[in-house]
Amino acid sequence: MGGFGMAVNPELLYPPIELAHVAGVLEEAGHEVVIVDGDAAGLDAASALERIAGEGPALVILDSSSTSLDQDLALAGSVRERTGARVGMLGSQVTFTPDEIFAGRRIDFVVRGEPEYTALGVAERVAAGEGLAGVDGITWAEESGEVVHEAERSKISSLDDLPLPSRHLLDNKAYKFPGVDGPITTVKSSRGCPLNCSFCGYTLAQGLRFRFRSPEHVLAELEDLYFKHGIRHVVFRDPIFTTRKDRVAEICDGILERGMKGLEWQCETAVKTLDEELLAKMAAAGCTHVSLGVESGNAEIQKKHCGNKLSDLDKAEEVFRAARRVGIETRAFCMIGFPEETPEMADETIALVDRFDPDQVQFCAVTAYPGTPLHEMLRGTREFDYASMTGFQALEGNEHMTAAEIEAKIREGYRRFYRKPRRMFRELKDPRRLASRLARYMTLFKKRVAG
Numbered sequence: 001m002g003g004f005g006m007a008v009n010p011e012l013l014y015p016p017i018e019l020a021h022v023a024g025v026l027e028e029a030g031h032e033v034v035i036v037d038g039d040a041a042g043l044d045a046a047s048a049l050e051r052i053a054g055e056g057p058a059l060v061i062l063d064s065s066s067t068s069l070d071q072d073l074a075l076a077g078s079v080r081e082r083t084g085a086r087v088g089m090l091g092s093q094v095t096f097t098p099d100e101i102f103a104g105r106r107i108d109f110v111v112r113g114e115p116e117y118t119a120l121g122v123a124e125r126v127a128a129g130e131g132l133a134g135v136d137g138i139t140w141a142e143e144s145g146e147v148v149h150e151a152e153r154s155k156i157s158s159l160d161d162l163p164l165p166s167r168h169l170l171d172n173k174a175y176k177f178p179g180v181d182g183p184i185t186t187v188k189s190s191r192g193c194p195l196n197c198s199f200c201g202y203t204l205a206q207g208l209r210f211r212f213r214s215p216e217h218v219l220a221e222l223e224d225l226y227f228k229h230g231i232r233h234v235v236f237r238d239p240i241f242t243t244r245k246d247r248v249a250e251i252c253d254g255i256l257e258r259g260m261k262g263l264e265w266q267c268e269t270a271v272k273t274l275d276e277e278l279l280a281k282m283a284a285a286g287c288t289h290v291s292l293g294v295e296s297g298n299a300e301i302q303k304k305h306c307g308n309k310l311s312d313l314d315k316a317e318e319v320f321r322a323a324r325r326v327g328i329e330t331r332a333f334c335m336i337g338f339p340e341e342t343p344e345m346a347d348e349t350i351a352l353v354d355r356f357d358p359d360q361v362q363f364c365a366v367t368a369y370p371g372t373p374l375h376e377m378l379r380g381t382r383e384f385d386y387a388s389m390t391g392f393q394a395l396e397g398n399e400h401m402t403a404a405e406i407e408a409k410i411r412e413g414y415r416r417f418y419r420k421p422r423r424m425f426r427e428l429k430d431p432r433r434l435a436s437r438l439a440r441y442m443t444l445f446k447k448r449v450a451g
Contacts, residue, residue, distance in 0.1 A: 011178040013039055014235070016063050017186045018090065018115060020165035025116040028163045031123050035166070040174035045071065049078050057085045059126045061111065061119055064091035066369065077106030086126050088138075090115045092201050096371030098139040099147050108132070109140040113205045114191075116162060118153050155207050159191065160217045164224055172229050180264075184233040185225055189218045189251070193239040195270075195307030197295070198374040199335065199366055202239040210243055215250035219258065222251075226260045234265040241267035245278050252285035264288045268333075270309045276322035283326040290323060294332040297352030298345040301338050305374070313352070320356045332358040334413065337366035337406040339377065339398050346401075346409045350416055361417050363410040365394040 016037055023033045034055050038048040052060060060079050064072040072089065080087040090111035094101050098110045109132055111118045118137030125132055132140045137153030156162065167185070177184045190213060191206040225231040242248050255263060266289035274290075282290075294316075295306040302308050310316050323330045332353055336346045353361055368375040394403035394410075401409070 011176065013175050014177075014184075014186050015040075015167075015170050015172070015175045017165055017188065017237070019061075019063055020167060020170060021162065021188075022061065022090075022115050022119045023166035023169055024163040025120050026123055027166055029120055029123070031127070033166065033169065035169040037170065037174075040171050045075050045078070048075060049082060052079050053082050057083055059123055060085045060087045061122075062087070062089050064089045064094050066093045069093055073101070073104070073106050077104065080106060080108070086122070086132075088119075088122065090119070092204050093370065095205060096369075098149070102141040102145070102147055105141065105145075109138045112137050112139060113153065114155055115205075117156065155192075155209070155211065157211070159211055159213045164221050167225060167229055172225075172231055177233065177235065180233050182232055184235060185229075185231050186235045186237045187218070187221055187225075188237050189213050189241065190238045190243065195240070195309065196373065197293075197307045198305040198377065199368070199372055200239070201369050201372060204371045206239070212244060212247060215247055215254055218251055219254040222255065222260060222263070223258060226263055232262055232264060234263065236265060236267040238267065238269075240270050240273060242269040242273040242278065245273070245275075248278065249281055252281045252287075255285040260286070262286075266290065268293070270307075271316040271319045272309060272311070274319045274322075276318075276326065279319075279322050279328055280326045283328050287328055289329045289331065291331040291333060292319070292358070294349070294352065294356065295335050296338065296341075296345070297348035297350070298341070301341060301345060304340070305338055310352075313355075317356055320358055324359075329360065330356075330358040331360040331362060332356060334361060334363045335366050336363060336409050336413070337394050337398065337401070339374075340400075341366075341398060342400040343405070343409065346406075346413075350409075350413045353413065353417060354420075357422075361413070363413045365406055365410065367395060 016035065019035050019037075023035055026033045034057075036043075036048060036051050036055075038044075038051075041047075041051070043051060060076075060083065062072055062076055062079075076087050076089060079085065086108045087106075088109040088111055089101070089107055094110045095112045098112070101107065101110055109122065111122070114137075118135065121135040122132060122138060125135060132138060133148070134150065136151050139147060139149045141147050172185060173183045175184050190210060192208060192210045193200070193203050193206070194208045194210065196203055196208055222234070225234070263286045265286055267287070268291040271292050271294075279287075279290075293306070293309055295309070296302055297310075302310050320330050320332075334349050334353060336349060338345075366374070368378050394406040397403045397406060
């Protein structure tokens with residue numbers, strides 16, 4: 001969730017691409033780097049500590065998320081005590097809750113926002129045996145316990161200046177996605193989004209201005225993962241991948257021209273940035289799936305919270321139909337539980353999903369992640385337990401629905417979607433995938449009921 005993390009099915013494991021991007025910058029500058037991915041290696045906290053300590057590090061930077069923050073901080077403290085290394089953390093969660101992160105002195109610093117050059121600045125100081133004062137983009141704690149917020153670091157203006165992520169430091173065969181045979185990886189071909197949806201975490205680190213990697217730079221990364229690492233499945237993690245249609249078209253042409261046969265990829269984007277011509281080109285270049293932000297079927301909520309991405313419902317419906325015609329599966333991302341949302345408004349969302357008829361749907365409970373506009377709206381009136389920010393449980397109700405009623409609406413949305421005869425007919429064409437999806441959604445229902 002824009003770097004905050006959310007609970008996912010065990011069948012899904014993405015690579016820590018943020019760390020791989022940081023590693024690429026550090027290696028280019030001459031530093032020796034190791035990535036320890038505990039999830040991919042099946043390590044518990046004790047085993048991860050042993051693996052890290054065995055490298056004899058001078059600097060350790062851990063990725064973090066909302067749902068795992070307590071465990072992340074515990075590991076960081078153990079690493080700091082065991083190795084004597086400078087220990088820091090990056091991630092959206094620690095970017096927007098830095099003061100409390102330093103309670104217990106388990107870490108030395110936080111990398112705020114876009115991490116690559118800030119992490120490099122820290123590494124240069126550590127290598128020189130110097131302190132961290134004055135490194136733009138970090139928050140750190142003095143011996144007295146006082147928390148120091150250094151100046152913000154400017155966003156990277158030219159993303160093409162970044163080296164490719166260091167995939168050679170990862171066990172690339174370990175990463176997987178439900179329903180996909182073979183290893184998978186992620187690619188970030190752009191950063192930023194001006195829509196500034198109230199719930200979205202992407203813009204917090206990446207900013208409100210779109211910044212694009214050139215088609216050539218993106219294709220160089222695709223060639224690296226395809227020809228060097230043998231990866232055939234890619235998920236683009238841009239907030240809105242098809243913002244610039246001409247750029248996407250060039251990437252599609254390049255995939256075909258450079259002989260990347262059998263490369264299959266998917267992306268997340270907005271319906272208003274798509275049309276059938278572009279979808280057809282994407283399909284020809286290996287696009288198999290597009291996830292689309294529907295969020296809410298209510299016009300008022302769309303305008304206030306969702307960037308008004310569905311201003312033309314007829315066009316939006318046609319995009320879903322066009323994707324099916326060219327052979328691209330669609331998933332509709334939906335949310336229930338906005339502050340003003342009534343049961344009737346939630347019903348509009350469920351009805352809109354019926355109308356759009358996507359191949360898959362995901363209903364999530366609206367969650368106010370730290371730093372988002374939604375969090376700012378609610379801050380001061382409510383307290384949040386970061387560990388419960390799974391995206392699958394309602395943390396609380398609003399003035400119109402209780403948390404239990406929000407979760408009941410989510411279950412209703414799933415039932416209505418999957419019980420339709422045409423939906424069951426499509427799903428029965430692939431029994432293996434149907435069994436996998438049923439198992440996944442039953443797991444989610446149990447989690448919600450247990451919560």
